[in-house]
Amino acid sequence: MAQLTTTPTLRSATPLDAAAVRAEFPILNQAVERGRPSLVFLDSAASSQKPAVVIEALEGYYRTTNANIHRGVYQLSELATAQYEQARHLVADFINARSPRECIFVRNTTEAINLVAQTWGRANIGPGDLIVLTVMEHHSNLVPWQILAQEKGARLAHVRLTAEGRLDLAHLDELLIQEPKLVAFTHMSNSLGTLNDAAEIVQRARASGAVTLIDGAQSVPHLPVDVQALDCDFLAFSGHKMLGPMGSGVLYGKRSLLEAMPPFMGGGGMIRAVELDHATWADLPAKFEAGTPAVGDAIGLGVAVEYLTALGMDRVWEHERELVAYALTRLGEIPELIIHGPADAQARGGAISFTLGEIHPHDVAAILDEHGVAVRAGHHCNQPLMRSLGLVATTRASFYLYNTEADVDRLVEALHAAHRVFAI
Numbered sequence: 192m193a194q195l196t197t198t199p200t201l202r203s204a205t206p207l208d209a210a211a212v213r214a215e216f217p218i219l220n221q222a223v224e225r226g227r228p229s230l231v232f233l234d235s236a237a238s239s240q241k242p243a244v245v246i247e248a249l250e251g252y253y254r255t256t257n258a259n260i261h262r263g264v265y266q267l268s269e270l271a272t273a274q275y276e277q278a279r280h281l282v283a284d285f286i287n288a289r290s291p292r293e294c295i296f297v298r299n300t301t302e303a304i305n306l307v308a309q310t311w312g313r314a315n316i317g318p319g320d321l322i323v324l325t326v327m328e329h330h331s332n333l334v335p336w337q338i339l340a341q342e343k344g345a346r347l348a349h350v351r352l353t354a355e356g357r358l359d360l361a362h363l364d365e366l367l368i369q370e371p372k373l374v375a376f377t378h379m380s381n382s383l384g385t386l387n388d389a390a391e392i393v394q395r396a397r398a399s400g401a402v403t404l405i406d407g408a409q410s411v412p413h414l415p416v417d418v419q420a421l422d423c424d425f426l427a428f429s430g431h432k433m434l435g436p437m438g439s440g441v442l443y444g445k446r447s448l449l450e451a452m453p454p455f456m457g458g459g460g461m462i463r464a465v466e467l468d469h470a471t472w473a474d475l476p477a478k479f480e481a482g483t484p485a486v487g488d489a490i491g492l493g494v495a496v497e498y499l500t501a502l503g504m505d506r507v508w509e510h511e512r513e514l515v516a517y518a519l520t521r522l523g524e525i526p527e528l529i530i531h532g533p534a535d536a537q538a539r540g541g542a543i544s545f546t547l548g549e550i551h552p553h554d555v556a557a558i559l560d561e562h563g564v565a566v567r568a569g570h571h572c573n574q575p576l577m578r579s580l581g582l583v584a585t586t587r588a589s590f591y592l593y594n595t596e597a598d599v600d601r602l603v604e605a606l607h608a609a610h611r612v613f614a615i
């Protein structure tokens with residue numbers, strides 16, 4: 192039967208040995224054709240690569256344990272159920288939730304936020320109510336609230352940014368005077384890399400009577416996140432950005448709120464009893480997990496969480512900070528390169544957006560690709576943010592625990608080449 196408990200080989204090394212971590216990611220160690228550059232993967236903000244233990248856990252699940260959960264009375268189903276619920280325990284411990292019941296498995300951050308908008312939002316937001324968001328939000332934390340506001344006749348307001356790409360907390364305070372029902376914001380910007388002071392924002396929002404939702408898509412994979420210390424009401428994050436399988440994600444919610452919320456989707460698994468014309472709901476977390484869940488993906492996420500926990504999130508974060516400081520210095524050597532976001536490595540995470548003179552970000556990304564460096568170019572699902580910066584797109588390099596200074600050097604070399612090609 193598949194083993195859920197993994198034993199990463201890197202438990203005691205300190206600080207993080209990124210080269211050893213990298214060796215555990217098969218995709219980063221593929222043989223390359225003669226004359227072709229090896230892969231430098233700098234797009235982890237979109238989705239991370241997966242270590243062998245996660246890939247093996249997925250394969251092991253399908254080879255040895257696959258069965259539908261929560262309904263079978265046979266051994267295989269009981270084992271699959273136990274592993275699925277064990278993964279929920281691991282996730283709950285990872286973010287320090289009071290109970291695994293507060294962790295709902297979803298497909299991704301987007302689904303988690305839509306769940307809150309469609310259940311808590313529909314039940315609690317009315318005509319004229321104010322929802323406070325920020326200009327730096329990903330479309331996933333904008334559009335669900337736009338849909339809700341249009342349906343309910345509610346109002347939206349957005350916290351402005353400072354020139355350096357940080358949230359203007361004085362503007363937040365002005366908006367809080369209007370007593371919003373909800374403050375929903377990203378912990379870390381996926382374009383600017385800005386790390387927001389989530390505990391401070393939650394505290395101010397709570398003092399004004401607002402419910403709080405943190406978009407943790409870019410923070411939970413990279414730094415220690417403790418929902419009790421933050422005291423947020425909801426936290427949404429994506430398993431696939433933190434070494435877990437595609438199709439895995441989590442909504443954390445405070446138990447009292449989740450219990451009071453109506454269900455998201457109706458169907459099997461989420462009910463207590465069904466009559467022909469009405470039904471009653473199952474307890475948490477089943478109430479929000481209608482239909483057959485992605486069992487193997489949740490189990491794979493549990494293994495990813497064990498892997499990260501064994502490495503230590505403090506060390507992961509420390510490694511990324513050092514790498515970002517190095518990258519900011521090295522990128523400064525490239526003529527006409529402008530970094531969008533905080534210049535201070537201590538105030539930011541590992542997503543670095545930049546423009547290179549007048550060269551279109553897609554052209555920059557295409558040249559980097561020729562050098563084996565995979566980055567993203569575009570609006571990064573941040574169209575309003577791009578507009579506020581007077582930009583259409585940027586090129587973005589994003590780092591994770593398997594990246595090294597050698598990757599930064601390859602990026603810098605390739606950028607020099609791009610600069611030469613366009614001879615600006």
Ligand SMILES: Cc1ncc(COP(=O)(O)O)c(C=O)c1O
Pocket residue numbers: 236237299300301302329331332377379380381406408409429
């Ligand atoms: C800050 C932020 N929020 C939300 C999302 C959406 O994540 P997903 O596509 O996994 O739903 C992303 C994805 O890049 C993100 O960076």
